Amino acid sequence: MQLQGKRILVVGAGKSGQAVCEFLVEKKALVSLTDASSSEQIPDVAKALSDRGITLFLGEYPQVTREDYNLLVVSPGVPLTVPPVEQARKAGVPVMGELELAYRFARAPVVAITGTNGKTTTTSLLGQMFQEAGYRTLVAGNIGLPLIQEVEKYSAQDRIVAEVSSFQLETSQTFAPRVSVILNITPDHLDRHGSMEEYVRAKARILAHQGPDDWAVLNYDDPLTRNLAGNCSARVLFFSTRHILESGIFIQEDQIVLRDKGRQLEIAKLQTLRIPGAHNLENALAAVGAGYAIGLAPEEIARTLASFAGVAHRLEYVATVNGVRYINDSKGTNPDAAMKALEAYDVPIVLIAGGKNKGVSFTEFAGKIKERVRVLITVGLHGGQIEAAAREQNFDPIYPARDYAEAVQLAHRYARPGEVVLLSPACTSWDMFKNFEERGELFKKLVLELKEQPATVTDGLE
Known part of the structure; x- marks a missing residue:
């Protein structure tokens, strides 16, 4: 060019x-x-x-x-x-985006990962897999480092792992990753795309220019994602946590298994994975598929699965105060992400949620709150929408907070030993912060300050 x-x-x-x-x-x-x-x-x-x-x-x-x-x-x-x-x-x-411009100057094979939720975790996991396997690896894109900034420093022997968003894919024209990954598609960014159909269309552009020598790793358990296989020219490799697949990556007898070309590979035992939650198991299976597609050996994949501890602001353990675990999930910027965070814990939860809504409904999220949460603390511009949805489910108690300092103090007051205080906002941070990282860092700071306070007897709503 x-x-x-x-x-x-x-x-x-x-x-x-x-x-x-x-x-x-x-x-x-x-x-x-x-x-x-x-x-x-x-x-x-x-x-x-x-x-x-x-x-x-x-x-x-x-x-x-x-x-x-x-x-x-x-x-x-x-x-x-x-x-x-x-x-x-x-x-x-001509109009193009930064992703398309960067791709035209890329010499290293590109693995591109998209999906409503799980992109950053899967991108980071796969990047670590390549690095630990000895490849010089660029991890960039929507994860925070613009691809254009570093793309020319990597050659055909290296690897590029790119997190790509629907916003970036909207303006793609020739973008054809060697391996594409679609983790899931659930309602998000409808204020930008206008409808679910347009949002799906934007995500599907990751597949649009791939050829028969490329790979597409798709979530079999997500109907919107699975159905994209019909219009895909690349070789499809499904992953599933619910089904035994004739070909693909799945769970069998507590093992991650990969079947391809008539052979079956046992990759790793589930108990060796360090990242919590069913959604992270999906992310791990997707990374297994992408790693295999581009040539990683099963033992190389397994080694990183056993060492990868997750990413900041995604189910990130902060501290234990008075027997209560505090978890930072500031990256949970939509209801589906927050619901998956709630499902990751089998103890009562004190949930902090709210921020700027992206035009999506909180009804299903409220049902999950009723099922998993003991105390709800709302904060931010559209915290009231979450409160209203939860009250429609006859959920109680709910405590609105003026700001994050008050939200953390309320959580500290009402949480009981053995429980989890979870920040998973189900909203963007743009009403109060520049980004979700700034929101998560403030939450962590406020939690760590709790450790310095003298121990108090919480009322726990008894």
């Missing part, structure tokens, strides 16, 4: 947009950037990009015509309905 001398407009000044700008400057393109934020709102970013010779349109959008621009690169967080994108499409200016 020839970029030198091309007039390129980057839309979005976040981490991805900044990385794209740096990449394009190195390729000697003529780069402009636009963002709805003004230079006063993002002064450090504005200065850094201006110093690199990038033309800035901050707090406003430029007019996009074929005479002015050869290409528009849109950041994943930017809706495709913003004026520059719509103008570019009407004018016939």
Whole structure:
């Protein structure tokens, strides 16, 4: 892809947009950037990009015509309905995202992982598998490191493991990973995609350009995911925690088993896995399939399954205070993720939930709260929606908190020894925080401060 001398407009000044700008400057393109934020709102970013010779349109959008621009690169967080994108499409200016741009410069085989939940855990697990097997491995994408930033540093002998979101896949055009993984598809981001059908269509783009020499690892137990196999040109490898498969990865007599080409491989005993919860078993099976598809030996896969302890902000153990375990699941940003977190524990739970809703219903989540939770503490912009859904299930008690400091104190007050205090918000963090990491770090800080307080007798709602 020839970029030198091309007039390129980057839309979005976040981490991805900044990385794209740096990449394009190195390729000697003529780069402009636009963002709805003004230079006063993002002064450090504005200065850094201006110093690199990038033309800035901050707090406003430029007019996009074929005479002015050869290409528009849109950041994943930017809706495709913003004026520059719509103008570019009407004018016939090509539009792509950072994922597509990075892929065109990738030389290493790409394993791409998507799904509503479990992406980061599975991406991290698979990346560790490759690293421990001796491969130089890039773990990037939606996990936090823009792929464009590092992609050219890896050769055909290396491996790239990319977490990809529906937002990134929306603008993919030729993206064809050697191995694609779809973990699950449940309602999420409907405020962006408009309908469940459009959300599924965006996720399915991970399969769109694969060929018969590629692999697609799909969740057999999730009907929306399983049905995508019918339109897939790649070789399909299913995984299932509920069924014995003729071909694929499944559980048999407490063993992870892989069947392919008429042979059966016993990969690992379930008791060797360190990550908790049924959903993490699904993630592990998906990683087994992807690792096998790209050439890892069973013993290499098993070694990492036995050592991988999970990722930050996903069922992350924080501390035990007065006999109560505190768990940080700030990455549980939708109801399905939060329900899976609730299912990971077989003791009563004091749940902290709430934040900014993404246009999804809390009805099913409320049913799971009634089943698994003893005390509910709500917080954030749409905490009241969770409270209302729980009350419709005749759940009680519920305590709304003004902020996280009060939420943690309420949890400390009402939790009993042997129970779990779980932060799993079922919402994004954008009402109160920059991201789920910031939310999780505050929760951990507040919990660790509890350890410094003198022991008190909690009322436990007796």
